[in-house]
Amino acid sequence: MNKKALKTLEYNKIIEQLTACATSSQGKYLCQALLPQDDIVTIERMQEETQDALSRIYQKGSLSFAGVKDIRGSLKRLEIGGTLGTGELLAICSLLDNTNRAKSYARKEDEEKAPDSLDGMFEQLQPLTPLANEIRRCILSEEEIADDASPGLKQIRRSMKNTNDRIHTELNSFVSGGSRSYLQDAVVTMRNGRYCIPVKAEYRGQVPGMIHDQSSTGSTLFVEPMAIVKLNNDIRELELKEQTEIEIILSTLSASAGEYLEVLLDNMKLLVELDFIFARAFLAKQQNASKPDFNTKGILDIKKARHPLIDRHSVVPIDIHLGRDFDLLIVTGPNTGGKTVSLKTVGLLTLMGQAGLHIPAFDHSTLSVFKEVYADIGDEQSIEQSLSTFSSHMTNIVSFLEKADRDSLVLFDELGAGTDPTEGAALAISILSHLHAQGIRTMATTHYSELKVYALSTPGVENASCEFNVETLRPTYRLLIGIPGKSNAFAISGKLGLPEYIIDKAREQLSQEAESFEDVISHLEENRVTIENERKEIERYKSEVEQLKNRLEEKQDKLEQQRERLLREASEEAHRILREAKEYADQTIKVFNKAGKSTMSAKELEQERQKLRQKMNTVEKNMSQKKEQKKKPAPKAKDLSIGDSVKVLSLNLKGTVSTLPNPKGMLYVQMGILRSQVHISDLQLIDEPVITSSTLQKTSTGKIRMSKSSFVKPEINLLGKTVDEAISELDKYLDDAYLAHLNSVRVVHGKGTGALRKGVHSYLRRLKYVEEFHLAEFGEGDAGVTIVTFKK
Structure with missing residues (x-):
């Protein structure tokens, strides 16, 4: 990708934001070196990595790689058998600690969770916990080795402590004893690494020992008493032994680390790459960006695109599409109306997407993979090079025309400006025609009316405009594709107070064709606003119709289910009656067969017959009771009051009476969120417990039931609540x-x-009036929503 386009479209500012999101020095280097790619496989892999990292950030929070340092130099020394210093070993330990944290971060709580593109990288990490623990045990800091690093070091330091104690005891006794008068001060000091006392020069002969230093005046001599010379020698020997033992410890640790050269190098590379990926994801989170879809057909369809360098709370999202029905888009409109921002938004989002970065636009926006993006935006007048505005633009355009092909995206800002308007317009049309003939995706901004006419009359070329509110004299920054922009110069001048006679004089200077064209644009704009309002109204009606259709289909499904259930119950009941009848018949035949063999008396036969008759009477009585229960008479109008509980037989649903029956017997019944008009003959009064108190009558109870039925929503939102708060509200x-x-x-x-979710499900299992509950289907909230069904 050419550097000029990167600079013009301010891609470097996006890279600065990305670099700030990385936490390791090498990760920042990768961010700074990130360039747009032109291989769709590479781009989609990087986009997938960014998306998967973003999902992990939303689920588990950010992952820091601040402890990852560049240890390649240390690994080179280990490779040739060298010994590392404490700082280098601590850097390796820090790397392994980061590896361990990353490994723990990647661990999935839900084993059934689908794998993502980062799983393989996390699985390759090897924390080498024993090596990290050993380094941490032996080295406390870059300046300190632990006493327990080795038995030898512990013994040496114990001996050093004992020897130091003996030296201090000897010197303290000397300082506080009879020789106190020979000393300049009653202190113990160090000279050349040996313990000394300050002796007055005139008493040198009274204190036997070795002189190591004297004061600047010569009045004080620093003498090492003979009594502690040997002890000081012992201290020096122990210090040398300590240093030797430390070198052995560092050599041992280095050898241990040297066994894992490839693992350590792989860990570092993986962590740096993960830091790079998570930096891209964190930037996407900051920008509220999403993963775009890519193609190689030159098709752009960016929905609700926001320029990432404009404050997200003030930027106006725009919809841009190019390459499907037309490959050349000409954007017109007044200055400061957002034309250049629209141009830069397309170019910058294209570069970001091809660099593996999410773009600040609506989900599933579409980008095409371009091998080059050419942008001529802004005034590049150069005094040093003696180039005018027109010359500088034309220099860029010449280079574009030489290099651009069907895999390029070309962006022009104010094409043909800076010279005679007539010649500039003609030149702009010629340049755009040349690019259009080659099928090169091009977007250009202009003020020239000739280009508006060119777009209207040329297939594959489309007009667009940045909307401007003449009443408020402010741009709305909305991009309207398919409608050419109007200059609005006369209208704006009039609003600002320019006399009407001057404006009328200016109008006379316009050609009839130009004025007619502006009128056509005004008419088109009026029609567009009207059509857009009507479209919104139609969308609202369509939504209402769709809701009604869904309710009707749901009602039809319920009726079908109830019909099937009733048929099934009737078949089961008939089967049971037939089975019982067969049993009665079999028993009767047995009795008569028994009587035919003359083994039973007439009295016994009569008793058996009475038993069978009694059993049949009992069955008939039960069936009669069931029939009476099923055929409970329909209520009369005088029996109903508003708020009474009823059952709608045709729907098999319970509800409350919402209105009293009209002369035709029709009334409204509230069944949950459904309010339907039914006939009184389709109702059955039901007895159920109601809310009562000493101050509430039946009518007030009915009103409470109706209020619940009318205002209870079919959904409750528990997001952001603790389990205890959620259960209480639920x-x-x-x-x-x-x-x-x-x-x-x-x-x-x-x-x-x-x-x-677990807390809610645990609570639902304990409710007796809950029939069943399950997670919602895909597209209805899936694992974030639970559907609860009540018992009827």
Whole structure:
């Protein structure tokens, strides 16, 4: 990708933001070196990695790689058998600690979770915990080795401590004894690494020992008493032994690390690569960006695109598409209307997407893979090179025309500006025609009306404009594809106070064709606003119709299920009656056969007959009772009151009376969120416990039931709550929903760590009035939503 386009489109500022997201020095280096790719396989792999890292960040938080240092130099020394210093060994230990943290971060709580593109990288990490623990045990800091690093070092340091104690004892006794008068000060000091005392020069002969130093005036001599010379010698020998033992410890640790050269190098490379990937994901999180889809057909379809360098709370999202129905887009409109921002947004998002970065746009926006992006944006006038604005632009355009092909994206800002308008417009049309003939994807901004006409009259070329509100004299920054922009110069001048007679004079200077063209644009704009409002209204109607259709289909499904259930129950009942009849017949035949053999008396035969008759009477009585229960008479109008509990027989649903019957016997019944008009003959009064108190009458109870039925929502949102808070709120909501006769409700708990979902499911298992519950289907919330069905 050419460096000029990267600079013009401010790609370097995106790289600066990305670099700030990395936590290791090598990760930052990879971010700084990131360039757009032109291989779709590489781009899609990088996008997949960014998406998977972003998913992990949302689920588990960020992962830091701050302890990952460049240890390649240390590994080279280990490779040739060298010994590392404490700092280098601690760097290896820090690398292994980061490896261990990354390994733990990647561990999945849910074993059934689908694998992602980062699993392989995390699995290759080897923490080498024994080596890290050994380094940490032996080395406390870059300046300190632990006493327990080896038995020899521990013994040497114990001897050094004992010898030091003896030296201090001897010197303290000397300082506080009878020789105190010979000393300049009653202190013990160090000279050349040996313990000394300050002796007055005139008493040199009274204190036998070795002189190591004297004061600047010569009045004080620093003498090592003979009594501690040997002890000081012992200290020096022990220090040399300590240093030798430390070198042995470092050599042993280096040898241990040298056994894992390839593992350590692989760990470092993997962690640096992961830091690079997670930096891309963290940037996507900051920008609220999403993964784009890619193609190699030159098709762009960016939905709700936001320029990433403009504050996300003030930027106006735009929709841009190019390459499917047309390959040349000409954007017109007033200055400061957002034309250049739209141009830069397309170019910068293309570069970001091809660099493996998510783009700040709506999900599943489409980008094409371009081998080159050419951008001529801004005023590049150069005094040093004696180039005018027009000349500098034309220099860029010449280079573009030489190199651009069908795999290029070309962006022009104010094409043909800086020279005579007539010649500039003609030149712009000629340049665009040349690019259009080659099928090169091109986007250009302009003020020239000639280019608007060219776009209207040329197949494969489309107009677009940046919307401007003449009433407020402010741009809306919305990009409208398919509609050419109007200059609005006269309207804006009039709003700003320019006299009308001057504006009328200016209008006279316009050609009839130009004025007619501007009028056509105004008419098109008015029609566009009207059509857009009507489209929104149609969308709203379509949504309502779709909801009604879904409700009707759901009702039809329920009726079909109830029909099948009734048929099944009737078949089972008939089968049971036939089975019992067969048993009666078999028993009767046995009795008569027994009587035919004259083994029973007439009295016994009569007794058997009476038993059979009594049994049949009992069965008939039970069937009669069931029939009476099933055929409970329909209520009369005078029996119904608003708020009474009823059952709608045709729907097999419970509800509450919402209105009294009209003269035709029709009334409204509230069944959960469904309010339907039914006939009184389709109702059956039901007795159920109601809310009563000393101050509530039947009518008030009915109103409470109706209020529940009318205002209980079919969904509760528990996101952001603790388990205890969620259960408390869910308990009251489910009681209200069940009392309102809702068949089922949705409980939104989110995915997160799964703790809230487990708490909700554990609570639902204990509710007796819950028939069953399950996670929602894909597209309805899946693992973040639970569907609860109540018992009827």
